[in-house]
Amino acid sequence: ELSPLEKAQADKNKGNKFFKGGRYDQAINCYTEAIKVCPPEEKQDLATFYHNRAAAYEKLMNLKMVVEDCTEALKNNSKYTKCLMRRANAAEQLGDLTQALEDVTALCILEGFQNPKSLMTADRPMHVEFKGDYRTCTAQGTEGQSFARLTQWQAKL
Numbered sequence: 001e002l003s004p005l006e007k008a009q010a011d012k013n014k015g016n017k018f019f020k021g022g023r024y025d026q027a028i029n030c031y032t033e034a035i036k037v038c039p040p041e042e043k044q045d046l047a048t049f050y051h052n053r054a055a056a057y058e059k060l061m062n063l064k065m066v067v068e069d070c071t072e073a074l075k076n077n078s079k080y081t082k083c084l085m086r087r088a089n090a091a092e093q094l095g096d097l098t099q100a101l102e103d104v105t106a107l108c109i110l111e112g113f114q115n116p117k118s119l120m121t122a123d124r125p126m127h128v129e130f131k132g133d134y135r136t137c138t139a140q141g142t143e144g145q146s147f148a149r150l151t152q153w154q155a156k157l
Contacts, residue, residue, distance in 0.1 A: 005045065008038035012049055015056075024056040031056065047077035054086055066090035067099070081110055088121065 002010065015030030031053035038046050054069035070087035073080055088103035104122045111118055 004037050004039050005042055008034040008045060008049065011037065012052060015052060019056055024059045027056040028053055043076040047073040047080055047083070050076070051080065051083045058086065058090065063090040063094050067094065079110055081107055085118070
């Protein structure tokens with residue numbers, strides 16, 4: 001008999017097959033089952049299951065659920081870069097530019113400012129004003145300004 005983790009992995013694999021076949025609702029059902037049966041201490045696996053489900057929701061343009069599932073995935077693996085990018089894109093499309101810019105900032109820091117795609121995303125015009133523990137900073141998306149802004153935030157982490 002399969003252990004709970006093995007059962008969860010089997011559900012994920014089944015979900016992956018549905019996903020590849022474009023059957024996103026069935027994939028979501030499989031990933032949901034994987035999440036239900038996965039032991040809570042298996043954080044990396046849970047993060048993967050939530051992220052896979054978020055990818056299926058993204059294909060169905062259910063951006064609210066993309067953000068929710070990516071948030072759950074990141075609770076289990078805070079350095080999940082693919083998940084940060086997916087949540088940033090969904091948040092941006094939903095108009096939550098603060099969340100989008102925070103995710104892209106975290107992504108650039110985790111990648112050591114080495115991924116050109118992430119840096120270009122950070123340089124897109126996102127007119128957001130941040131007020132918080134770090135210095136008030138307006139993100140205008142001006143060429144080159146983002147790197148200085150991200151470096152400033154990195155120093156605060």
